[in-house]
Amino acid sequence: MSSERADNHIIGYGTLTAVWVALLVLTALTVWVSRHTPGIGHVWGSLAIAAAKGGLVIAFFMHMRYEGRLLRWLLFLALVTLVIFIGLTFFDVLYR
Amino acid sequence: MSHTPPKDHAGAKLGMWLFLFTELLLFGGLFLLYGAYFARYPREFAAAGREMHLGFGTVNTIILITSSLMAAMAVTAIQRSGRRLAVYLLGGTVLCGAIFLFNKYLEWSAEFSRGIYPGSPLLATVPPGESVFYSLYYVTVGLHGLHVLIGGALLTVVAVRVGRGTIHVGDFAWLENGALYWHLVDLVWIFIFPLYYLVL
Numbered sequence: 001m002s003s004e005r006a007d008n009h010i011i012g013y014g015t016l017t018a019v020w021v022a023l024l025v026l027t028a029l030t031v032w033v034s035r036h037t038p039g040i041g042h043v044w045g046s047l048a049i050a051a052a053k054g055g056l057v058i059a060f061f062m063h064m065r066y067e068g069r070l071l072r073w074l075l076f077l078a079l080v081t082l083v084i085f086i087g088l089t090f091f092d093v094l095y096r
Numbered sequence: 097m098s099h100t101p102p103k104d105h106a107g108a109k110l111g112m113w114l115f116l117f118t119e120l121l122l123f124g125g126l127f128l129l130y131g132a133y134f135a136r137y138p139r140e141f142a143a144a145g146r147e148m149h150l151g152f153g154t155v156n157t158i159i160l161i162t163s164s165l166m167a168a169m170a171v172t173a174i175q176r177s178g179r180r181l182a183v184y185l186l187g188g189t190v191l192c193g194a195i196f197l198f199n200k201y202l203e204w205s206a207e208f209s210r211g212i213y214p215g216s217p218l219l220a221t222v223p224p225g226e227s228v229f230y231s232l233y234y235v236t237v238g239l240h241g242l243h244v245l246i247g248g249a250l251l252t253v254v255a256v257r258v259g260r261g262t263i264h265v266g267d268f269a270w271l272e273n274g275a276l277y278w279h280l281v282d283l284v285w286i287f288i289f290p291l292y293y294l295v296l
Contacts, residue, residue, distance in 0.1 A: 010175045011168070020165040027157050027289075031150070034294035046290035053286045061168040062279045071113055078117040082124045086131065093132050 009066040019060045026053050108269040109276075116280050119243075123284045126236045130291055133228050140225025145295065147212065148233075152203040153293035156196050157285065163192030164282040167251070167275040174268045179258055182271070186255035189278060193248040200241055233292055240284055247278045 030049040034042050059065040064075060134141050170185035204213075211218035214234050219227045254274040257263045263270050 008175060011172055013169060013172060016165055016168050016172065020161060023161045024158065027154070027161065030290055030294060031154060034290070043295050046295050050287050050290050054283050057164065057279055057283050057286065061164050061282075062276055063171075071110065074110075074113060074117065078120055082121060085121075085124065086128050089128055089132060090135070093135050 009063065011060060011063065011066070015060065019056050022056060023053055026056075103267060103269065105267075105269050105272075108273060112273040112276050116276060119280055119284075123236070123239075123287075126232065126239070127287060127291065130232050130236070133225070133232065137223075137225025137228065140223045141229050144222075144226040144229035145292065147207075147210075148293045149203055149206065150293055152199055153289055156199050157289045159192050159196050159199070160282045160285050163189045163196070164279050166192070167278045171268070171272055171275050174258065174263065174265060174271055177265045179261070179264065183255050183259050186251050186258065186271075190248050190251050190255070193244050193251075193278075197241060197244055197248075200237070236288060237292070240281065240288060243281045243284070247274075247281050250274045250277060 026049050030046055030053075033045045033049065037045055058075070064072065166185045166188045170182045170189065173179075173182040173185060207213065212230055213219075214231060219230060251274050254263065254271050257270060
C-alpha cells in the first residue's frame with residue numbers, strides 16, 4: 001500500500017519547455033555577447049547570463065521555487081558561504 | 097495496515113540537497129582557483145582560451161540543457177502516473193549524457209593530438225599561465241565528465257526501477273533525487289561553458 005505524497009507540486013510540461021527555451025535563448029545570447037562586447041565587459045556579461053541560467057535551472061528544473069523555507073534558506077546559506085570564500089580571496093588577490 | 101516501513105520524502109530530499117551543497121562548494125573551489133589565476137595571468141589565459149573549441153562547447157551546452165529538460169519532465173511524468181513516459185524521458189536523458197561524453201572524447205582527442213594534455217612536452221615550453229589554464233581545464237571538465245558518467249549510471253538504475261514499478265507515483269524519491277543530481281551536472285556546466293570557452 002502506498003500513500004500519496006502530501007508535498008507534491010507538479011510543474012507542467014509547458015512551464016518546463018518555456019524554461020528550456022529561455023535557457024537556449026540565453027545560451028545564444030552569451031555566445032553573441034562574448035563575440036561582440038569588447039574589453040572586460042563580456043566577462044561580467046557572461047557571468048551575469050550564467051547566473052541567470054543557473055537561477056532558472058535551480059528555480060524550475062530543481063523545483064526550488066516550490067520548496068519550503070528550510071531548503072531555500074539552506075541554499076541561501078550555501079551560496080553566501082561560496083560568495084564569502086570568493087570575495088575574501090579576491091580581497092587578498094587584487095589588493096596585494 | 098501497511099507492512100512497508102514509512103518513508104520520509106522530505107528527509108530524502110533534504111539529504112540530497114545537503115550533498116548537492118557540498119558539490120557546489122567543490123566546483124566553487126575550482127572556479128575560485130580559475131578566478132585567482134585569471135587575475136594573475138590575464139593575457140596567458142586569453143591566449144590559451146582561444147585554443148578551446150567553441151563549437152564543441154556550444155553543442156554540449158545545448159545537449160545538457162535538453163537532457164535536463166527531459167529529467168525534469170520525467171519527474172512530472174511520474175507524478176502524473178505516466179510510468180512509460182518517465183522511462184522514455186530518462187532514456188533520452190541518459191542518451192544525451194552519452195552523446196555529451198562522446199563529444200568530449202572527440203574534443204579531447206583533437207586537443208591531445210595538438211600536444212595539449214597534462215604534462216605534455218608542449219605545455220612545458222609555454223608560459224606558466226597557459227599551462228595553469230589547461231591544468232584547471234582538464235581537472236574541472238574531467239571532474240564534471242565523471243559526474244556525467246555517475247549521473248548517467250544513476251539515472252539508468254532509476255529508469256529500470258521505474259520500469260519495474262519499484263518507483264511509482266506514491267514513492268519517487270529515487271527519481272526526484274537522481275534528477276536533482278543531473279540538474280547539478282547541468283548547473284556546473286552552465287558556469288564551465290562561459291569560463292573556459294567564452295570569456296577569453
